[in-house]
Amino acid sequence: MSAGLAPFAADPRCSRGRRHAEAADPLRSEYQRDRERLVHCTAFRRLMYKTQVFINHEGDLFRTRLTHSIEVAQLSRAGARLLRLNEDLCEAIALAHDLGHTPFGHAGQDALHECMAAHGGFEHNLQSLRVVDRLEQRFPGFDGLNLSFETREGILKHCSRRQAELIEANEPGGVARRFIEGTRPSLEAQLVNLADEIAYNAHDIDDGVRSGLLEVAQLDDLAGIGPLCREVLAEHPDLPGQPRRLLFEVLRRMRTRDLTDLATTTAAALDAAAPTSVDDVRRLPALATLSPQRRAACDELKSFLLHALYRHPQVVATTDAAREVVHRLFDAYRAAPQEMPADFAAAAERERAVADYIAGMTDRFALREFQRLTGEQAFPSALHPGLAGVRGVAAPAGSAAAGDARTSR
Numbered sequence: 001m002s003a004g005l006a007p008f009a010a011d012p013r014c015s016r017g018r019r020h021a022e023a024a025d026p027l028r029s030e031y032q033r034d035r036e037r038l039v040h041c042t043a044f045r046r047l048m049y050k051t052q053v054f055i056n057h058e059g060d061l062f063r064t065r066l067t068h069s070i071e072v073a074q075l076s077r078a079g080a081r082l083l084r085l086n087e088d089l090c091e092a093i094a095l096a097h098d099l100g101h102t103p104f105g106h107a108g109q110d111a112l113h114e115c116m117a118a119h120g121g122f123e124h125n126l127q128s129l130r131v132v133d134r135l136e137q138r139f140p141g142f143d144g145l146n147l148s149f150e151t152r153e154g155i156l157k158h159c160s161r162r163q164a165e166l167i168e169a170n171e172p173g174g175v176a177r178r179f180i181e182g183t184r185p186s187l188e189a190q191l192v193n194l195a196d197e198i199a200y201n202a203h204d205i206d207d208g209v210r211s212g213l214l215e216v217a218q219l220d221d222l223a224g225i226g227p228l229c230r231e232v233l234a235e236h237p238d239l240p241g242q243p244r245r246l247l248f249e250v251l252r253r254m255r256t257r258d259l260t261d262l263a264t265t266t267a268a269a270l271d272a273a274a275p276t277s278v279d280d281v282r283r284l285p286a287l288a289t290l291s292p293q294r295r296a297a298c299d300e301l302k303s304f305l306l307h308a309l310y311r312h313p314q315v316v317a318t319t320d321a322a323r324e325v326v327h328r329l330f331d332a333y334r335a336a337p338q339e340m341p342a343d344f345a346a347a348a349e350r351e352r353a354v355a356d357y358i359a360g361m362t363d364r365f366a367l368r369e370f371q372r373l374t375g376e377q378a379f380p381s382a383l384h385p386g387l388a389g390v391r392g393v394a395a396p397a398g399s400a401a402a403g404d405a406r407t408s409r
């Protein structure tokens with residue numbers, strides 16, 4: 001067991017290995033190598049220009065999939081250190097967890113799933129595994145990044161029975177087996193999953209307020225945030241005049257509180273179950289959890305964000321336009337595969353190749369391709385009207401708001 005790691009942590013020396021055998025690296029653990037392969041891969045760089053909630057061209061200061069993934073990695077590492085889990089494995093899983101996302105966030109995924117309905121569907125989590133297993137082409141001897149079993153296990157966080165059986169057929173006893181047997185992944189994977197939720201709950205509030213679609217006052221009634229707002233205001237009576245500082249302090253405390261709750265609750269569950277290996281962890285019920293009180297507050301916040309932000313009419317108007325872009329790109333490439341790069345055009349399963357090609361696009365590349373193939377502009381107004389003039393939101397070039405709106409901190 002590596003120094004400092006708990007007995008139930010993933011130990012890279014006991015890894016279940018890579019699909020293509022590779023010699024051990026004298027300087028780096030298997031999970032460090034995975035992390036570094038991910039940082040160097042093309043799909044990782046594309047995350048910079050992919051939507052989290054707001055379409056990438058709507059502003060320079062909103063989260064992207066890249067900054068989201070870095071926040072998840074940071075929270076996961078902090079949690080791993082508290083629980084003596086493997087930080088490198090957590091970081092590798094966190095950096096990879098969103099690699100399969102389409103352009104334009106969930107709207108893009110939903111549209112691609114509709115396009116692929118008769119061809120096996122499309123699901124971003126399965127696509128993340130497909131990116132690291134097949135679509136990245138960086139090694140002479142094999143496709144994909146040849147990541148360790150434990151990193152791939154963490155990437156595949158949900159999977160239908162039917163999909164699990166398909167993966168299992170190609171990889172017997174592999175990463176999909178647990179969905180057939182009903183077992184859990186490593187604690188590192190469980191931790192990253194919850195760190196993802198802690199990260200987006202906090203940053204979507206920040207981005208929602210920045211966009212002008214949410215107001216800080218709306219947070220007062222939420223059990224998970226209202227008390228923090230009051231606590232911060234009691235300590236800093238001058239903050240009502242500085243809503244951004246108030247919000248940052250509240251969100252900082254919220255992240256710390258949620259991560260501390262996660263670590264404390266999980267440590268108690270580990271004490272009670274007393275696993276002595278990662279295989280014990282896999283056989284036991286989920287051990288990484290929030291307390292019931294925090295779980296309820298998190299669920300309330302998610303429901304608030306769903307109604308107040310993700311389904312805000314102005315967000316929906318933009319995402320409807322994005323769905324249209326994905327549908328029409330899909331139809332265009334399916335009818336004329338030669339419009340794609342040669343390796344995609346030559347693929348035997350045309351629809352899957354089109355889906356892979358579109359899923360890999362950044363928001364802005366998808367918009368450029370849309371214009372090239374249709375002669376139309378996808379977002380003629382350049383941004384949805386509610387965002388014009390909001391701090392940090394790029395206004396259309398030459399518009400009156402352009403000077404102000406480009407001011408950033």
Ligand code: MG
Pocket residue numbers: 068072097098196
């Ligand atoms: Mg995520």
